[in-house]
Amino acid sequence: MNELNYSVVSEFVFMGSFSSRTMQHLLLVFSSIFYVAIVLGNLLIVLTVTSDPQLQSPMYFLLANLSFIDMCFSTVIVPKMISDLFYEHKTISFQGCITQMFFIHLMGGTEMVLLIFMAFDRYIAICKPLHYLTVMNPRTCILLQMSAWAIGLIHSLTQLAFVVNLPFCGPNKVDSFYCDLPRFIKLACIDTYKLEFIVTANSGLISIATIFFLFISYIYILVTVQKHSSSRLSKAFSTLSAHISVVVLFFGPCIFVYVWPFPIMPVVKFLAILDFIITPVLNPSIYTFRNKDMKVAVKRLSSQLMNFKKNF
Template identity: 65%
Template sequence: NTSSSPLLIESMDGANDSVVISESSHLYDSMDQGNGSVVIEFVLLELAQSLGMQFFLFLFFSLFYVGIILANIFIMFTVIFDYHLHSPMYILLANLSLVDLGLSSTTVPRMISDLFSDCKIISFHSCMIQMFFIHVMGGVEMVLLAAMAYDRYTAVCKPLHYLTVMNLKMCMLLIAAAWIIGMIHAVSQFLFVINLPFCGPNNVGSFYCDFPRVIKLACADTYRLEFVVIANSGFISMGTFFFLIASYIFILVTVRQHSSKDLSKAFFTLSAHITVVVLFFTPCLFLYLWPFPTKSLDTFFAIVDFVVTPVLNPAIYTLRNRDMQVAMRRLSRQGSPDSPVQTPIGWISWSLLTVVVCSFILLIVSYTIILVTIQHRPSDRSSKALSALTAHITVVFFFVGPCIFIYAWPFPIKSLDKFFAMFYSVVTHLLNRIIYTLRNKDTKTAVKCLRNCNVNFRVNS
């Protein structure tokens, strides 16, 4: 046995070499296809290991995410339904709430679903999509904050020209420019990253995908690309941040030169904007420009950016703004923003609307978590679960869509009201049965059994 062991070891080494050669040739063959990537999934960071910490983070993220959804949707509803708030400042604020909701939704649902998951992995395509939407929303929010600063500058420093400068057309142009710049900001980085070869390590080192972390995993020299990402995200964030702070300081200095009495009032108004700017840009500057990154601080600032800031923005703007407070009281007292009298019908309408919207949000969040969770399962099981969920989601939209239109649409039209009322009363109940029976194998099997039993009974009789 001892004399034959060297030969055995030698033969095993040869077999291993052949396996390595065949595997490496397979890798290079696959790298020649597509964008040169052989990594099909990335490993995300585990936020908590103990069960108690997992439950704590689950409650923390769930409560904050529900708060983000309710608070930002409430601001959007208030601005849309109260004609007193149809001014550039509040239209920009409603868009900021939409962006905060979108930015948080790119990461928080997955964070919640991954807390109790053994395999914290994300597919290559899901990772790319997440990075793209994070930077779209981030770029849009940067431009929106700059537009809000310009709006406050015009209102404070040039009050006589405010209505001519910041009209509705100018406001819509700023919003369109924000979304265009956000898309350009994301696409300019996404096109480079999507074509990188990923053939080795796949541990992202964070609980979400982002360009700087994913670029470091590429099997290529990415020094120039890392500089482009830092310049695109870091330097632009830093430049925008200092520009906004300087503009707010200039506004305060201008107010002080004209009237020292109005300084406290202007500072009270601008402090909300300054707080939001600091909360948004501080994590960005640390994540993209800090030369000595650490996982703990990166995780902390990322949670602040995706979880804490989107729920604090609505609180800051509503608690520090009298117009928003008055509008919320007006909407809570009245069924219609235009009616000056409190009515029982108004209470009933808004109570029904609140119940419907909260239920709809809860259902969408739950289905989103389910869809994210089933991505970790094998493809055959995930496709089966997705097929089952589409029936439920379709029924939810058929039920909630007419309700929201009937109780929330600010410009009622008799013909549309009749159509949605008929749809809700007749069509939805018929479609529910058809959807559940046509998409459910158990129901189909039961119907076939009943049919066969009926045929057998007739034959026997």
């Protein structure tokens, strides 16, 4: 990163919030409530899975990892967005912008890989139940977890390697709530057409390929189950439906932001809110309310906490 970057453009200005003060106040209240729900909901899942002996299985281990990533994913963006809503001039430093993009792509890349591993877990559990505990043993689970974070880190570093030394010599207004890589690149003082294509290929096309692979795997699982036992089809579909919902909520906004050639800014801003605020709230709800074991475990943990509070 050369000195020119710091001397010419030392900060970026976010232009993504609403011009109306009333709408900004509503967004402030909405974001604050949802962020508290994100932290509490996902933290509840992590604590429930780690503390309940009945949930010591690969599926819940991966679910706890997903909840942790969702919580971190929102924390990268939402607290800064909430604090910016108190001010008319919403800025972020050059270093802060780079850091924000690094963690966005680290968490996003890790979650993308983790969703693939969760689909693999469901495939083994549904199609090869007798081999489930042999294949998805504790060593394999730890290896999958480490692989997801390693791939996420490589993805993030690859993205930033292309942009960290770009020259910025004037425009510094980002039409977003956060440092969004496609809009960040457009502010550079050079022709960035090839660079935008590389970034699109790295994030957008990989997202499309991943969601295509996931849906093919879901169809294969359902077809395999139907061939062996049609009575198990509804149970398999019920198990997969929660996972499919999470996949659509995660990949939908990502594909639109990085691949859609004609972005509509109001839609992009809504998708940003969906991706960082609404989806991380829905994920715990989807997995908890649709899973009997999770509901029982959450009630058990709540009772333990209440008893501890009374005794204390």
